[in-house]
Amino acid sequence: MKKQTLIITVLLVCSNLLFAQKAPYNVVMDMTSDDTITQKMGLRWISEIVDNNPDAKVEMVFYGKGLGMITQGKSIVADGVKKYAENKNVSLKVCAIAMKNNNVDKSQLIAGVQTVPDGIYEVISKQHDGWGYIKVSH
Secondary structure, three states: OHHHHHHHHHHHHHHHHHOOOOOOOEEEEEEOOOOHHHHHHHHHHHHHHHHHOOOOEEEEEEOHHHHHHHEOOOOOOHHHHHHHHOOOOEEEEEEHHHHHHOOOOHHHEOOOOEEEOOHHHHHHHHHHOOOEEEEOOO
16 A cells, blocks of 8 residues: 555656646846947847747846936937837836936836836846846846
């Protein structure tokens, strides 16, 4: 009887492993750089993630010196920002504190960029919810 119970237990554990779900692909990135190479790299990373994993959710949070990337008339990657702002699985969010510190008004943001009260807290909250974290830098 013990042998049968052990075999059944092993089979149940193994069957659970076979049907285990893959972890969701959710990643939050922070962009704090005014370096154009870093900004282009951040968009490339978003592209690589969503092109290879259609169900992935990506959020990029802007604060510090990263605001130029999402500000009209300053961004050298404005077309890419617009493109990914329209993707339902991509969120581009800018810190309201950083906007105030850099005298950037909501009307200056590229269409589709959203604001959050505190960019650092946004990153921490996503991590708390199980999202992976990537610092965009080179």
